[in-house]
Amino acid sequence: MAQIFEQESRTFSEYLLIPNLTTEDNTPDKIDLSAPVCKYRKGEEESKLKINIPMVSAVMQAVSDDGLAIALARCGGMSFVFQSQSVESQCEMIRKVKKYKAGIVASDSNLSPDDTLAKVLELHEKTGHGTAAVTEDGTAEGKLLGLVTTRDYRVSRMSPDEKVSTFMTPIEKLVTAPEGTSLKEANDIIWDNKINQLPIVDSQGRLVGLVFRKDYEFHKANPHELLDSEKKLIVGAGINTRDYETRVPALIEAGADALCLDSSDGFSVWQKQALEWIKSRYPDVIVGAGNVVDAEGFKYLADCGADFIKIGIGGGSICITREQKGIGCGQASAVLAVAEARDKYFKETGVYIPLCSDGGIVHDYHMALALAMGADFMMLGRYFARFDESPTRKLLVGGSYVKEYWGEGSNRARNWQRYDDGGKGGKMAFEEGVDSYVPYAGSLKDGVETSLAKVKATMCSCGSSSIEEFQNKARLVVVSSTSIVEGGAHDVIQKESDRTAR
Numbered sequence: 109m110a111q112i113f114e115q116e117s118r119t120f121s122e123y124l125l126i127p128n129l130t131t132e133d134n135t136p137d138k139i140d141l142s143a144p145v146c147k148y149r150k151g152e153e154e155s156k157l158k159i160n161i162p163m164v165s166a167v168m169q170a171v172s173d174d175g176l177a178i179a180l181a182r183c184g185g186m187s188f189v190f191q192s193q194s195v196e197s198q199c200e201m202i203r204k205v206k207k208y209k210a211g212i213v214a215s216d217s218n219l220s221p222d223d224t225l226a227k228v229l230e231l232h233e234k235t236g237h238g239t240a241a242v243t244e245d246g247t248a249e250g251k252l253l254g255l256v257t258t259r260d261y262r263v264s265r266m267s268p269d270e271k272v273s274t275f276m277t278p279i280e281k282l283v284t285a286p287e288g289t290s291l292k293e294a295n296d297i298i299w300d301n302k303i304n305q306l307p308i309v310d311s312q313g314r315l316v317g318l319v320f321r322k323d324y325e326f327h328k329a330n331p332h333e334l335l336d337s338e339k340k341l342i343v344g345a346g347i348n349t350r351d352y353e354t355r356v357p358a359l360i361e362a363g364a365d366a367l368c369l370d371s372s373d374g375f376s377v378w379q380k381q382a383l384e385w386i387k388s389r390y391p392d393v394i395v396g397a398g399n400v401v402d403a404e405g406f407k408y409l410a411d412c413g414a415d416f417i418k419i420g421i422g423g424g425s426i427c428i429t430r431e432q433k434g435i436g437c438g439q440a441s442a443v444l445a446v447a448e449a450r451d452k453y454f455k456e457t458g459v460y461i462p463l464c465s466d467g468g469i470v471h472d473y474h475m476a477l478a479l480a481m482g483a484d485f486m487m488l489g490r491y492f493a494r495f496d497e498s499p500t501r502k503l504l505v506g507g508s509y510v511k512e513y514w515g516e517g518s519n520r521a522r523n524w525q526r527y528d529d530g531g532k533g534g535k536m537a538f539e540e541g542v543d544s545y546v547p548y549a550g551s552l553k554d555g556v557e558t559s560l561a562k563v564k565a566t567m568c569s570c571g572s573s574s575i576e577e578f579q580n581k582a583r584l585v586v587v588s589s590t591s592i593v594e595g596g597a598h599d600v601i602q603k604e605s606d607r608t609a610r
């Protein structure tokens with residue numbers, strides 16, 4: 109007869125944290141939000157990969173490309189670049205992140221002198237960047253002829269056919285610096301000349317990159333940037349259980365720092381086979397696996413050699429797996445069950461396997477709950493899709509700005525490898541995700557800072573200065589449906605102007 113679990117499965121919104129004593133040590137500036145990503149012998153050694161904030165971005169087309177990966181790593185987190193694309197294009201994205209030099213960037217808006225104002229506007233709309241380099245051949249490495257910034261043209265007074273060569277700021281009037289200029293020197297030149305960007309050129313006058321005043325300031329002001337030993341940004345990559353024999357070697361070659369098996373149901377022999385194949389050839393490569401929702405799934409993947417384990421089935425905002433297949437578990441219950449199994453595994457083996465809570469984070473306080481319940485870090489899709497840096501279009505819908513966000517199991521992404529049924533493959537019999545919009549939320553840096561300020565405030569209230577301490581001390585209570593009502597503004601007539609999204 110079927111087994112029925114005694115406890116019903118619950119979501120984050122059904123829990124609250126009871127505060128502990130807050131002491132002088134519990135102030136936001138003293139909180140360490142770093143988290144391990146790779147299993148390790150806790151107490152004897154350090155995890156070989158740690159992130160500086162407990163956030164990773166979802167393995168999704170609408171979320172994790174190179175642009176978001178750069179923005180997130182600069183804030184201390186890590187992206188897993190989506191795998192539902194060709195091996196070549198995924199590797200190209202990884203390479204772009206690894207090549208990114210904080211402070212000196214390859215120009216991604218480039219024009220040739222014969223391009224028109226219409227082309228400039230089109231490029232501006234596409235990249236959102238106000239500065240474009242004008243090179244002889246219109247490439248990022250061509251001979252630099254000038255720059256076009258939004259100060260160089262006035263749309264209302266000029267014809268869209270006007271040639272770039274007639275209104276660009278020509279090279280003779282630009283301040284440039286030779287290849288080999290250090291970031292510090294570049295910054296001094298920017299300050300001394302009161303300019304906003306400095307092109308770096310080689311001995312033949314070809315463009316090497318641009319240094320932006322604002323980027324340098326960001327770099328100096330951000331101590332959390334996630335960098336490898338060569339000071340390159342850290343980036344992960346999604347993989348699947350079908351083409352790992354070609355994808356994994358290519359991703360390693362491209363420089364991926366960690367891999368993550370991307371599957372809606374990770375309790376499968378396909379994950380075992382993939383993990384064994386990778387670990388036997390690349391024992392030092394970090395590979396996460398999942399997703400699972402209970403102790404059995406955890407134990408299976410732990411025994412197969414997973415370096416971290418991802419939790420969550422059916423809780424994603426765009427996910428309809430539970431409706432379609434009737435499998436899954438409330439995210440809070442899943443995290444609690446897997447964390448209990450992880451702690452048991454640690455006691456038995458001395459090996460601590462980091463856990464990632466994947467999907468279902470709606471409010472910022474859900475992040476604090478996920479951590480308190482035993483997750484070491486969170487994977488977020490909807491959350492990151494809302495920011496400027498996500499790869500999708502920003503649109504005006506019904507008077508509000510939104511960004512597109514679609515599931516990997518939607519018809520739009522058709523990521524059949526993620527929804528692998530072990531059959532011949534190559535097609536999806538039904539959808540497990542939807543295509544949607546999410547409210548636009550500005551820059552990733554601002555959003556992440558606000559969310560983490562809340563997480564830190566919660567940790568202070570719970571008398572904790574690190575995620576580990578938070579997990580050990582957390583006291584949680586299940587809330588009744590009426591106390592959920594009590595938790596929001598109630599029994600007042602709220603002013604329209606005060607109803608902002610929180």
Ligand code: IMP
Pocket residue numbers: 166167168372420422423424425426427428429466467468469487488489490491514515516517518540541542
């Ligand atoms: P979110 O942060 O709640 O938007 O959830 C993101 C997570 O949902 C991802 O990391 C995946 O685990 C999962 N996911 C992505 N696409 C789909 C889909 O189409 N169906 C079901 N789950 C999905």
